[in-house]
Amino acid sequence: MPEIDACALDDIDEEDLLRFDHGERTYAIYRMEGEEVFCTDGLCTHEQVHLEDGLVMDYIVECPRHNGRFDIRTGEALGAPVCVNLGTYPARVESGRVFVELP
Amino acid sequence: MGLLSLITIPMERSYSLTGPESERAVEAGLANADWYRSPIDRKVLKGLMKRSDNPAMRDTAIWLGLLLATGGIGALLWGSWWALPFFIVYGVLYASAADSRWHECGHGTAFRTRWMNDAIYEIASFLMMRNSVVWRWSHARHHTDTIIVGRDPEISGMRPPQLIIIGLNFFGIVAAPQSFAAIFRNALGMLSADEADFVPESERPRAVRVARVHMSIYAVTLLACIAFGSILPAMLIGLPRLYGIWLLLVMGLPQHLGLAEDVLDHRLNSRTIYMNRLLRFVYMNMNYHVEHHMYPMVPYHRLPDLHEAVKDDCAPASTSLWQAWREIIPCVFRQLRDPRHFIRPELPPGAGAPSYGPMGQAAE
Ligand code: FES
Numbered sequence: 522m523p524e525i526d527a528c529a530l531d532d533i534d535e536e537d538l539l540r541f542d543h544g545e546r547t548y549a550i551y552r553m554e555g556e557e558v559f560c561t562d563g564l565c566t567h568e569q570v571h572l573e574d575g576l577v578m579d580y581i582v583e584c585p586r587h588n589g590r591f592d593i594r595t596g597e598a599l600g601a602p603v604c605v606n607l608g609t610y611p612a613r614v615e616s617g618r619v620f621v622e623l624p
Numbered sequence: 625m626g627l628l629s630l631i632t633i634p635m636e637r638s639y640s641l642t643g644p645e646s647e648r649a650v651e652a653g654l655a656n657a658d659w660y661r662s663p664i665d666r667k668v669l670k671g672l673m674k675r676s677d678n679p680a681m682r683d684t685a686i687w688l689g690l691l692l693a694t695g696g697i698g699a700l701l702w703g704s705w706w707a708l709p710f711f712i713v714y715g716v717l718y719a720s721a722a723d724s725r726w727h728e729c730g731h732g733t734a735f736r737t738r739w740m741n742d743a744i745y746e747i748a749s750f751l752m753m754r755n756s757v758v759w760r761w762s763h764a765r766h767h768t769d770t771i772i773v774g775r776d777p778e779i780s781g782m783r784p785p786q787l788i789i790i791g792l793n794f795f796g797i798v799a800a801p802q803s804f805a806a807i808f809r810n811a812l813g814m815l816s817a818d819e820a821d822f823v824p825e826s827e828r829p830r831a832v833r834v835a836r837v838h839m840s841i842y843a844v845t846l847l848a849c850i851a852f853g854s855i856l857p858a859m860l861i862g863l864p865r866l867y868g869i870w871l872l873l874v875m876g877l878p879q880h881l882g883l884a885e886d887v888l889d890h891r892l893n894s895r896t897i898y899m900n901r902l903l904r905f906v907y908m909n910m911n912y913h914v915e916h917h918m919y920p921m922v923p924y925h926r927l928p929d930l931h932e933a934v935k936d937d938c939a940p941a942s943t944s945l946w947q948a949w950r951e952i953i954p955c956v957f958r959q960l961r962d963p964r965h966f967i968r969p970e971l972p973p974g975a976g977a978p979s980y981g982p983m984g985q986a987a988e
Pocket of ligand 1: 565568
């Protein structure tokens with residue numbers, strides 16, 4: 522999978538996320554404390570709402586529509602109304618830039 | 625069903641989730657649509673969404689403490705009229721207050737800690753005679769398709785409004801037996817057509833298990849009544865869902881009653897009402913209903929702040945429950961003659977353009 526220079530680390534607040542569109546697809550890039558970053562699919566698996574307006578808290582992203590929760594490290598859906606996991610993609614920081622490996 | 629049809633006022637449209645209106649809503653693009661949200665700075669919103677255990681721990685301790693105290697004293701005084709005020713309060717805490725706990729914990733916003741939300745959600749679901757699995761999905765649909773006819777399973781003010789049923793439901797006379805029958809059916813492993821419409825296959829076994837737990841508790845309560853030759857056990861478990869629900873209807877029916885159907889803007893189909901602290905405790909601030917629908921991730925204890933942040937973009941809030949009902953009552957009586965009539969809240973100058981949706985009915 523090609524690695525893509527997605528954004529500057531400072532584009533994302535700590536404990537927050539940023540929408541990232543690439544090709545036909547849309548993703549969410551999360552930043553926890555410092556340089557810890559993660560990347561998942563951008564759309565909630567319940568009703569395909571974008572997670573960009575969601576809440577990031579303790580490695581969990583909460584969907585803005587029905588509060589469905591996913592673990593951003595594994596993409597795991599943590600209970601109703603989300604039952605299907607999110608895809609996750611490797612992400613890392615180098616020289617203040619966030620790189621993600623996307624299909 | 626036969627009995628119910630005797631007290632049902634005929635309606636032009638079908639509110640069933642599996643009827644013709646459901647297809648119409650999907651075709652029109654009203655299902656799972658994009659809704660208007662009042663603009664709010666992301667940083668401000670993030671601050672408002674922050675979770676905390678403290679407010680809900682305090683409120684839950686008060687709630688459960690009062691529930692045990694009033695129930696206990698009521699039981700001790702059983703047989704004398706002195707028990708009455710205790711049962712009135714117990715009933716309100718059991719049913720009316722449980723509804724808002726059910727709601728807030730169902731969203732997972734009351735507490736920061738997940739298991740606390742889940743535990744109170746299960747308790748409150750039982751008190752409300754709701755299957756905690758089924759209702760989680762029903763409420764999700766209410767948020768996706770708020771007051772979209774044929775899609776929203778939680779429309780309580782149909783057109784024309786079912787005034788006899790609504791009136792009886794102030795004491796749970798129609799809704800509680802219906803809820804009980806639904807759980808009973810679930811316990812036998814069956815879901816109604818509407819339930820099957822929104823509960824995914826994978827969740828159904830859990831719905832059945834939950835229903836069986838509820839039914840077991842009711843069975844024990846019934847046995848206790850028989851063993852003691854007294855209705856007292858049922859006055860503590862089960863019946864409060866009937867005699868204590870009235871306050872919820874007084875506070876909760878105005879959430880959407882009399883307002884537009886089939887719009888994509890909560891400013892047009894929901895109502896925010898100022899209430900005093902006591903009512904807001906019982907109702908967990910759900911009087912800020914427009915705000916809750918726009919941003920369901922904001923916990924109840926921050927809704928007054930969210931209201932401040934978006935109020936210039938919304939119709940003025942009703943100044944009291946009294947004012948809200950004074951607007952609603954003439955409207956619902958007029959709807960008996962003219963089901964197309966509804967209230968059009970006036971947005972302030974400078975507010976975002978209303979999103980009337982593809983039906984455009986509210987724009988006329
Ligand atoms: S759309 Fe994300 S939880 Fe429903």
